[in-house]
Amino acid sequence: MSKINKVVILGAGNLATQLAIALNDAGVNILQVYSRTIQSASALADKVNSIAITEISNLAKNADLYICAISDNALESVLDQMPIPIGDVVHTAGSIPMDVFDDYTECYGVFYPLQTFSKNRKVDFSNIPICIESNNLGLQADLMELAGRISNNIHIIDSEQRKQLHLSAVFTCNFANHMYSIGQKLLAEKDVDFDLLKPLIKETAEKVQELDPISAQTGPAIRFDKEIMAKHENELKNLPDFQILYRFVSESIFKMHSEKK
Template sequence: MTIVILGSGNIATHIGKAFHALGHQILQVYSRNRANAYALASVLNADAIDTIKEVTDKADLYIIAVTDQAIQHVVDQLPKLLKGIVVHCSGATNINILAHFPLYGVLYPAQSLQKDIVTSLDNIPFAIEGGDSDTADRLLQLMRNISVKSFLCDSEQRLALHIAAVFANNFSNVLFQIAYDILKEQNLSFDLLKPIVLETAQKVQKQIPKDVQTGPATREDAETIQKHLQFLTKTPHWLKIYQQLTEEIIRNKHE
């Protein structure tokens, strides 16, 4: 298969390398920054381009791997009668943004990827959607050569997956940072929490998170909760987060 990669960032790098490793031919890598295009293109044995007008119309697959805000800009500049399948890689962008292409779809990895960190895509879930059932099936079979956990889903399901990933990944990470800052203020190391962080992550690999919830909110330990709130009065934004999460834990307990 011949492929054009539109983008040179995290997802573009990982997907481009994965397809290249499988023997697919990457024809071009596009980036507005030619140096970035060249950096990835040199790894993929592809041509580097910095204007969409240079995009070939001979590829079998066009992968739009840019920020969500830039997808429309790229779509608007691509020829509308491309014979290859045009896909984007966004979790939050509806497939309809590509609807004026003859063949189109979505390849969304439910994983936070960084181009400078080697990551195996073998077991990363890829949410696959196609403009029609034949295209969806073609994309699914293609992506299952990269990840056995690739699966079909529609745009609403993909948006839900993206939101869930934000809660599980982005929001948990900012809570780690709050914990880090609380400890730092008391001259304590975040290393003290690393065992419990790992234990929590390991538990939810096999159990429903609600079933392994612990802590004063689960016990409805009002005395301890009040002590925590008093400690946090000097940082009202943290206090508000603590209150909201405590209320959510108690609500879950009684559902």
Template sequence: MNRINQVIILGAGNLATQLAIALNDAGVDILQIYSRTKESASALAQRVNANPVTELNKIQKNADLYIFALSDKALQPVLDQLAIPIGNVVHTAGSIPMDVFENYSENYGVFYPLQTFSKNRKVDFSKIPICIEANSEYFQEDLFQLGERISDNLHEINSEQRKQLHLSAVFTCNFANHMYSIGQKLLAQKEVDFDLLKPLIEETAAKVQEMDPVSAQTGPAVRFDEEIMTKHENELKDIPDFQKLYRFVSESIFKMHSNKK
């Protein structure tokens, strides 16, 4: 039997939006959406049949779970303004330890969906890894039951593991996307469509589903082909930051492959 059926979500950003939609679609009753701005709170609340709230003292005290889907820097100030105790609580952050709630609630934990989110791009939550941590076996069972309603990919991950997972995600997602942005900018200089790179991007992502990333690595940096690399760096002479980045990443690739031999 599910013990978590009524939820209040604090936050209305990208992750909060997609998580609220997924929970609502799974039959979870979203009572309220809190945001500092009325526009954000109302926009998400309307999508999940909830009530928008912009004042912390207006948050109901009868929810089964309070999900803090806030930015890292916003979490502590919001906690400090809330009345104690505040019921069962989780946050959704990758780098914040679970015990941030230690003095605020009897049952607390982490409900961390590992994915990149945008407000208006719906995702298939059933495939998203949800990393769960709780301060008791009883509450962990509750969180796993909640997770099973929206995902087939649940994991028990502690705070230290999650911190490393988040760091790895920054490299594999945020940094990789920044490289896409650089590629788009370079192509735009020559009026070449970025769509030409999309099959390459898709194949690169597909390869690591079947191979480990080190074995999947290709390109001039693996063999440290100075002739090609120098040509590329010369092409970047008018963009010194990109030129330095190209050299640094190339050297990092070569060093990793030299060490594996």
């Protein structure tokens, strides 16, 4: 029988929602879902056969694990309201060091699923990297076992590496997605459907599953094709932010390719 069977989820945002659903699907008992508003706590609790609470003072005492999946800013104020010692606790954040829990309990850790989560898009957890860290080898083993019930892609990652993973994820996910948004905005100006870009977006992401992204690169910037770049910058003359970005990223691409040679 596995150690962690009863968990409390603190938070009801995108990550909390998808993680709670995945754990519940894997047979983990979600004792409670805490959120500041009853609407959001209930919305998630209903999905995972759980009880919604909005007061930390109503926290169940008998959970095997408290999972704080709340915003970085809210974490410390929630911890301050919890009874000390809290019990075994983890957070799910990329950029918060594990020792944030040091004053609150004995055994703690991090359970960081590296993925982009939206509330209404169910994700397949099975290949999502889950980055585990703990100050206690017993808890670390239990966290890995728990993670193993929802994913095949478990890693022990320290706080320093996790911070860098989070930063890299901002570039590869949030910033890449912003490039999609810009593409969509540009097409809308000429009444062209964003659908035309979708196979390209998909292939760009597929390519780097196999090739190194530097080797996978194509387009005018790697050959610093001044003629096309000047045309493009001219087309962006009424969108000065995108024009600056175009020039800056093109130069960055060219620089990275020159360094590689």
